[in-house]
Structure formats: C-alpha cells, structure tokens
Amino acid sequence: MAWYAQAPVGGFYQALARGFYRDAGLDVTISNGGPQVNAVQLLLAGQCDLITGYDFQTLHGVAASMPLVTVGASFQHDLQGMILHEPARSLADLKGRRILIASSSRQTFWPWLSRRYGLSAAQAAPYTFNLQPFLVSPDVAVQGYASSEMFDIRQAGVAARFFAFSDEGYPPYGTAIVTTRALAGGDPASVTGFVRASMMGWREYLHGDPAPGNALIRQASAREDEARLAYGIATMRAASVLTGGQGGLRALGSMTEARWRATYEFMVGNGLIAPGVDWRAAFDTRFADAAQVVPA
Structure with missing residues (x-):
C-alpha cells in the first residue's frame, strides 16, 4: 500500500x-x-x-x-480535497489563508488549485500530516480526505468543511x-x-x-x-x-x-x-x- x-x-x-x-x-x-x-x-x-x-x-x-x-x-x-474552517462555502475561500500541503502535492493538485483560485505561492506551507496547526488556527486550510482527516477534526470539536477536488473537475x-x-x-x-x-x-x-x-x-x-x-x-x-x-x-x-x-x-x-x-x-x-x- x-x-x-x-x-x-x-x-x-x-x-x-x-x-x-x-x-x-x-x-x-x-x-x-x-x-x-x-x-x-x-x-x-x-x-x-x-x-x-x-x-x-x-x-x-x-x-x-x-x-x-x-x-x-x-x-x-480521487478522494482528495481541501479542508477549511467554517463558515467557508467554497474553495474560493482559500484566498488569504495559509494552506498546508504535502511536498508531493506541488506536483499534483497545487498548480491547478493555485491557478484556478488565484492563490499565491506564499500561501502554501508544508503539511507534515499533523493536524494541530489547522485545529488551532482558523486562518489555516489543509489538504486531506473526507474519510480520514475530517473524522479527526470533528473528534477535536472543530467546525470545518471538506471540498472534494473531483467536484471541481479534478x-x-x-x-x-x-x-x-x-x-x-x-x-x-x-x-x-x-x-x-x-x-x-x-x-x-x-x-x-x-x-x-x-x-x-x-x-x-x-x-x-x-x-x-x-x-x-x-x-x-x-x-x-x-x-x-x-x-x-x-x-x-x-x-x-x-x-x-x-x-x-x-x-x-x-x-x-x-x-x-x-x-x-x-x-x-x-x-x-x-x-x-x-x-x-
């Protein structure tokens, strides 16, 4: 696997x-x-x-x-997407947020995502598969899966929404x-x-x-x-x-x-x-x- x-x-x-x-x-x-x-x-x-x-x-x-x-x-x-704090309503709400992505994501979804929503390279920060920065900072978004990271986020009592990339044509x-x-x-x-x-x-x-x-x-x-x-x-x-x-x-x-x-x-x-x-x-x-x- x-x-x-x-x-x-x-x-x-x-x-x-x-x-x-x-x-x-x-x-x-x-x-x-x-x-x-x-x-x-x-x-x-x-x-x-x-x-x-x-x-x-x-x-x-x-x-x-x-x-x-x-x-x-x-x-x-693909099951991948982006997780944002409430009251986010779409991936367009990524503007102005710090976005945690894995290094491999720079060769997959990030070029498309940044171009589609007008995001800057300065917004991207490393995701080390530790959700703590997201949990404590409402201005942080993180890549993830609805089937896994969203469970951990909800268990932590944080209100967040998952936006699947496939819904946007990925x-x-x-x-x-x-x-x-x-x-x-x-x-x-x-x-x-x-x-x-x-x-x-x-x-x-x-x-x-x-x-x-x-x-x-x-x-x-x-x-x-x-x-x-x-x-x-x-x-x-x-x-x-x-x-x-x-x-x-x-x-x-x-x-x-x-x-x-x-x-x-x-x-x-x-x-x-x-x-x-x-x-x-x-x-x-x-x-x-x-x-x-x-x-x-």
Whole structure:
C-alpha cells in the first residue's frame, strides 16, 4: 500500500480476510506504506508485485521511461480535497489563508488549485500530516480526505468543511492498482485475478459486512478504531466512490481512454508534464474489464 492501513484501502484487506485472493490462486501479503515509503521504487526493484498508485505519479513514471501500468481503479474519482474552517462555502475561500500541503502535492493538485483560485505561492506551507496547526488556527486550510482527516477534526470539536477536488473537475481515478509491464504482460491471469479479488473486496467492504477487513486493518494499524473505520466507510458510501455515481458502469475498477486523456491534458495544461508523453502506455483497461465485478 502507498499509505497506512485504514478504511480508504479497506477493500484490499476485505479481499484478504475473506479469502478472495486465495480463491484466485494468489498468495497475497499487504504491507503498510506511508510518507517515507517510495512504493514505485519498491515495485521497480521487485520487492512487491503491485501497489496502490496515483495517476499523476504513473504518468510521470511513463514520461521517465519507467515500465509502470495501471490495471484498475478502486475509485472512479480521487478522494482528495481541501479542508477549511467554517463558515467557508467554497474553495474560493482559500484566498488569504495559509494552506498546508504535502511536498508531493506541488506536483499534483497545487498548480491547478493555485491557478484556478488565484492563490499565491506564499500561501502554501508544508503539511507534515499533523493536524494541530489547522485545529488551532482558523486562518489555516489543509489538504486531506473526507474519510480520514475530517473524522479527526470533528473528534477535536472543530467546525470545518471538506471540498472534494473531483467536484471541481479534478480528473484522476482514486487508489489505482499499478504493476509493471513485465508482470502485466507475462502473467495476465494473475493480474486479472488480483483485480477481480480486490474489487470483490471493495464491493463487500462498502456494501456488505466490513468486519473481516476491519479486523485486519486494526491489526496493521493501532491508530484505527471501530468509530474511525465506520466513519470512513460511511463517507465513501455517501460519495459513491466505486461507481462515481455513474449509472451503467460496466465493471468495478474499470477505466476509460477518455478519462486518461483528460488527466494527461490536465497535467499538460497545468505544466505538470511535457506534451508528447505516450499517455496510453500508463494504463490497460483489459484487466478490470475481464474481471467483470459488477456494482452492488
């Protein structure tokens, strides 16, 4: 995993706990990530077979001739957004605030966000994944996820609102499944089996009984308790993350060329990648299509 064990990766733990990977003939171990873990580096070094990735990261890798390929998308939109103190009403209210962002965000959403809302570079400050500066300062905004940071903020009794970037046209998929071209080309049956089992896990985690997955998450992360996990699940359900609210989605985890083109053009338009990158090399729709896990 690119991040720690928590509800936003719960579908993978559900698949492991329920034996979906085993039933697909796969021996799967899930390892925690975090801000100090370079998942792409581990993947390319052969220390893991698949990672949870990010479309921008994969496109950057393709531009640098890395053999990365996205084989499925857990969520039909990215879950990232910005959290502002009440009485904020939109992302336009970021003007005049100090904005805490991770260093990696300068290569993802920040160029777009700053251009769209007329923000200055001086407003951006480092986010060290400690919410305390936000909790004590009404003039501070922070990047985050509705399914995790918002729980901690509400537990602290702070009135705040979450604004999803996807609602403003931010195009990447969320919690993508990424592997190497060697594995995708050399063992397509195993990759399809992994995608199928993972999406079965996601369907059950969000629309069935998540207890098996939650038990494994709590073993992997002492920070997670039942209340935090339940909040994350409810938030993801409300956001229709598996389908993006799209009627007629043919299969969970599926992707489209049009959407990847939009992400590539978004990156070019915001100076994040040079024109001419072979963006089609960054994804392969065949695996999720073959997995055929239908929405609940």
